[in-house]
Structure formats: structure tokens, C-alpha cells
Amino acid sequence: MNAPHPVNNVADREAFYKKIDGASMTPLWEVLHNIVTPLPQTQAAPHVWKWEKSYPWLLEAGGLISAMEAERRVLVLENPALRGKTRITNSLYAGLQLIMPGEVAPAHRHSQSALRFILHGSGAYTAVQGEKVTMNVGDFVITPSWTFHDHGNPSDEPMVWLDGLDLAIVELFDAQFMEKGEEHSQETNVEAGTNLAEFGNTMKPVEYKARSKTSPLFWYPYERTREALETMRRFGALNECWGHKLQYTNPVTGDWAMPTMGQFMQLMPKGFKGRPYRSTDSTIYVAVEGSGRCVVNGQVLEFGPKDVLVCPSWLPYHFEIDDGDDAVLFSYSDRPAQQALDLWREQIG
Template sequence: MDTPVATDTAAREHFYQKISNDQMTPLWEVLHSLVTPLPKTPCLPHVWKWETAFPWLLQAGELISAQEAERRVLVLENPGLRGQTRITHSLYAGLQLILPGEIAPAHRHSQSALRFIMHGSGAYTAVNGEKVFMNVGDFVITPSWTFHDHGNPSDEPMVWLDGLDVPLVELLDAQFMEKGSQESQSTNITAHANLAEFGNSMKPVQYQPRSKTSPLFWYPYERTREALETMKQHNEWHECWGLKLQYTNPATGGWAIPTMGTFMQLMPKSFQGKPYRSTDSTVYVVVEGHGRCVVGDSTLEFGPKDVLVCPSWMPHRFDITDQGDAVLFSYSDRPVQQALDLWREQFG
């Protein structure tokens, strides 16, 4: 038989107060909010319009230099997570501005980073002695704990989206950061050499991986766009996302970055996608085209250079206008969720 228990509310509250002094709390008081039937996130759907963000970036450029700021970035904070410096529970996003003639000094950190180029051409990033000059649509990786600096010898402002796994690393208390001994590191290897080694479905026979991050750190948009255009002629459209490619580590076939999945997709003009949801909150950057993303009860209108976020397990679908095809880059924490057997998706 079950043992009778006290139902005196006052006695229970007195008990809770006493155990609290010893850093304990009753699970039964919080279980319903801790283990929920469905994902419960404060993240909200949102779109950051380029026409709004770019003037703010230029004004930031008038107020502080890249050297003084170290990284002149406007953080994209999710409306449901204000003050937490994150675009989703697990991901960071920011828009970085490098003006002509500027250098963002070298440093390294345990967080992995991606750069997705949104505006301008001719600026560079240098990663562990390898330098790449970047153009709109290029995807560039800065692996964990690698020295990197940026510079802009061109005559126009450069803007890219920085995506990092900062909240994940913070959750694990594994944050480290170190400044470089010089503002700009010396480079002796070009990105084209790196692309020749790893960008043609081959690798040097003596190559031995030292990291789970892709050894190919520059994925030029020209090649990605050409692949999507070829697929457009031969492949069937997926009813939810059109044509979608995953950036991979050419040495292993796995994720390009171990903590962040990265993708590029093409949806044809007048495309009307079916609803889709998954447990990985996703950040999208619009490269080409116009349309809308219907996320739950929100409708996010988008055009080139806009950034939008779709929270975890929230149904969303894409409608593309008849003005032309749409191309979107995206990233999420899917690799981490899959590694932990947590990831789920649902169609319709």
C-alpha cells in the first residue's frame, strides 16, 4: 500500500525553504516545465532587413575603428533572447563591417566561426597563414583555436555575417581566447592552393586530419551556384526546400564544422513550399531573390541580404515571388543534435 503523505501546503513550503538552504530543490515542483511534451523555446521568428541594418553598420564605422573594436560587429539578437547575445539558444550571429584600409587584428578562440559574405568584394581573411580574398556568397570557415585576422585593401565597405557556436561553448564552460602577437599574421599560402588540395573531390595522399573541421576553409559561391544551377536542370524539386546542398568536409564527407551545419538552397520562382519543422533552429541569409517565410503565425518578407531565423520545432514554409529564383544560405546546430541522437524533423 502507498504510504500516506502530508497534504499540508504550509508544511511543504516550510520543507522547501529548509532544503533550499542546503542547495536542493524538489523536482516535482519544476518537472512539468523542465521535461516538456514538445520543444519549448523563447526564440521568436524574426527578419533583419538589410535596408535597416546597413545604415547602422555605416554609422558604427564612423563611431569606432576596427582596431579599437577588435571586431566591429552588430549582434543580431533574437527578440525573445534580448541581452543574451545570441540569435538562437545555441547560436550567435552578427554583421561585421570592415572599411577600406582597415585591419581587424589577429586573435584566436575556442569557438568555431563561419563567415558568409553579404556585401562588397576584395577584403580578405587570413587563417593560420592562409589568406583568401572574399566575394558575395562565399562561405569561409575559421576553425576553433586558429589565429585569424581580416583586412580590406579594396575601395568599398565589406560586410559579412559571422556565425559562431558561442552559446554552445559557453554552456560547456570551454571558452578560451588569445590575442595575436602581431596585428596581421604573415601568410604564405593562398586560398587557391587550399582549394586545389581539397576542393576537387581529392586530397593530398599524405594528409592526416588534425581536427574534425574541414581542411577546406573557402567555399566560393561561384562553384556552389553552378552546382545548384546544374541540379536545376536534372534534379527533382523537394516539396519543402527545392534544391538544397550541405557543405561538407571533403576529407571525411561529414559536416564542414563539427558544431554547425551549413547549407545552400535554391527555390525556383513562384515556388510554394510545403510546411517543414525540425529541432534545429535555423538562421537563413538571402543571397538572391524575394519571397516570404511563413513561420508559425508570423510572415517574414525577405529580399537579398536579409537575415531571418526559424525557431526550433516551429513549422515554416517558403513562398517565392515570380520575379526570379531564390538562393538562401543557412546554418544550424544540427551536427550537435545528431551526434547526441536528439535531432528530429517533420514534414507537412
């Protein structure tokens, strides 16, 4: 039986749409052009959060609520185009966490994976599954999914780090779980530095058996990363887009350090002007050293040490580094998740 020839009758179509709406159905042809687009249509916007503004507000928050009461005293970096969604990109979260001298952020665990990148202070610690490490500026620390962790600051100065979590990815799959610890602070039964000794020297314990895709090495000290970048500068070619760039890895597998978020550190020499680049993974950058500009789709983001900036999906951007000093930037994105799903693309120029 042949289907009837469609009639371009607006009233009949509207009546049909209303009829099927009552059964929770909708016509794809009315929305197809909005959901299957020729190019990525990101909702996120380029933006920079300046340390000179953020730090005084963090200290003000420190006088308003304790780390114990807040559980995590964090100022969320919400993308200006995604306000109210608690995210810096469509898939990732970022926030600045403050621990004042003598404070403890109590133990808990959650299904979301987290990273910490240390911005300010030294001497505070994080404890993950019974091992405690003392953190310093530039260190990258991993909190794997569903591992108990707490933070404390026995030093005499405020400690601030950037939190990065895969909150929106976990939420997408309705896989959110959270549990508070029985004690505020874990009893640490592993000597500090053991984790780095076991996995930080291109070796591993013979009896080690991987229990997850997350790196068993959870503390990546900045001094080692910085030394590696200097070695690259001496012996490696300068990439025209990002200078000298390293990817943090799982030392056992050589794969990403975390299954949903990828982390990088790059060095761009003073006066460097990069070639335009874009990729489908929105990227969050943190300036560790130096200053300059990141030009995102024509929008200029000025940055200096401890500033945080975001470059949304598929918007072309390039870096311009000031003449005074080299620039070192940490970054993270959802590239591992995109690559696992065969979605990731990049374009140079």
C-alpha cells in the same frame, strides 16, 4: 519499513522546501512539468533583419569606432525574445561585421568555431593559419576552433559579412578560451588558392592527416556552389519543402563541414510555395538572390537580398517565392551538434 502516507498539507510542504533550500536542494516535482515537456518550448522568436536598415547602421558604426579599436566591429543580431544574451537562437550567435577600406581586424584565436558568409563588397580578405583568401559575395568561409585569424580590406569599398558562431554551445560546456595574436596581421606563407586546390576538387594531399573534425577546406566560393545548384535544377527532383538544397561538407570525410554548426545553400524557383516543415534545429537564413516570404507559425517574414531571418526550433514554416526571380538562400543551424547527441528530429507537413 513502510514510508509514511503523504499528507496534502501545503504549509508542511512549504516548510520542507524552505528547509532543504538551505542545503542547495529543490523538489523536482515542483518544476518537472517545466523542464521535461511534451514538445520543445523554444524561447526564441521568428524575426527578420532587413538589410536596408542594417547597412546604414553599420556605416554609422564605421564612423564611430575603428576595426582596430573594436577588434571586431560587429552589430550583433539578437533574437527579440533573447535580448541581452548575445545570441540569435538559444545555441547560436549571429552578427554583421564591417571592414572599411584600408582597415585590419587584428589577429586572434578562440575556442569557438566561426563561419563567415559574405554579403556585400569584394576584395577584402581573411587569413587563417597563414593562408589568405580574397572573399566575394556568396562565399562561405570557415574559421576553425583555436586557429589564428585576421581580416583586412585593401579594396576601395566597405565589406560586410555575416558571422555565425557556436558561442552558446561552447559557453554551455565552460570551454571558452581566447588569445590575441602577437601581430595585428599574420604573415601569410601559403599562396592564395592552395587550400582550394588541395581540398576543393574531391581530392586531398596524400600526406594529409586530419587534426580536427572541421573541414580542412575553409573557403567555399559561391560560383562553384551556384553552378552545383543549377546542375541540380536540371537533373534533380524538386523537393516539396526546400526546392533544391545542398549541404556543405568536409571533402575528406563527407561529414559536416563543422562539428557544431551545419551549413546549407538552396535554390527555390520563382513562384515556388513550399510544404510546411519543422525541425529541432533553429535555423538562420540569409537571402542571396530573389525575394519572398517565410511563414513561421503563422508569422510572415518578408525577405529580399541580404536580409537575415531566423526560424526557431520546432515551429512549422514554409517558403513562398515571388514570381519575378528564383531565390537562393544560405542557412546554418546546430544540426550537427544535435545529431551527434541523438537529439535531432524533423517533421514534414
